[in-house]
Amino acid sequence: MTGDARFEDGAERPLRLRALDANDLSVISGLVQDAIFPGSEMRWDRSARRFGLLLNRFRWEDAPRAEAQGRAYERVQSVLAFEDVLSVQSQGVAPGDSETILSLLAVRFEPGEDGTGQVLLTLAGDGAIRLEVETLEAVLRDVTRPYAAPSGARPNHPEA
Known part of the structure; x- marks a missing residue:
């Protein structure tokens, strides 16, 4: 018997x-x-028309298991890459600044005509990155082994 993949499977x-x-x-x-x-x-x-980020990603897919087993939450380094990028604009972001730590809140696609569109990366603190793309193609790939989250805490978003 086969079934749909479950979030926990990964x-x-x-x-x-x-x-x-x-x-x-x-x-x-x-x-x-x-x-x-x-x-x-x-x-x-x-x-190459490629935009990429090296992220320290909270492992949301592992959080329920970490809680159930009473072990540390984890993060993992991941690459988030976008292909066919025609232009990049940013607000409240200093590219190349290794001192400023940015927090990614959401990624969404706003379609345009004939498959084109814009990818909007929303950052904490009113920062944003907008990618003009010829077509949407994004890849998320973990590139290191998971490690214990330095804060030891699960990210929390207070309700507005």
Whole structure:
């Protein structure tokens, strides 16, 4: 008997996900919520039309198991990359600044005409990065082994 994959099924494996539409990207957005990174860990390769971030991602997929087992929450370094990027704009972000730590809250796609659109990366503190894309193609890939979250805490978002 086979069934649908469950969120918990990926808890012990490194993630490698691809998003080709807004629904796919919403899954990646949930997994990178509360990821942190210094401004120096984002790159736009204009000639390759690729934008990428090296994130320290909270492992939301492992949090329920960590709580049940009474062990530390985990983070993992992950690459979030976008292909076919035509332009990049930012607000409240200093690219190349290794001293400023940014926190990613959400990633969403705003479709345009004929498959084009904009990817909006919303950051804590009113920061944002907007990618103009020819087509949506994003990849999230874990690149290190998980490690204990330095804060020891699960990210918390107070209700407005």
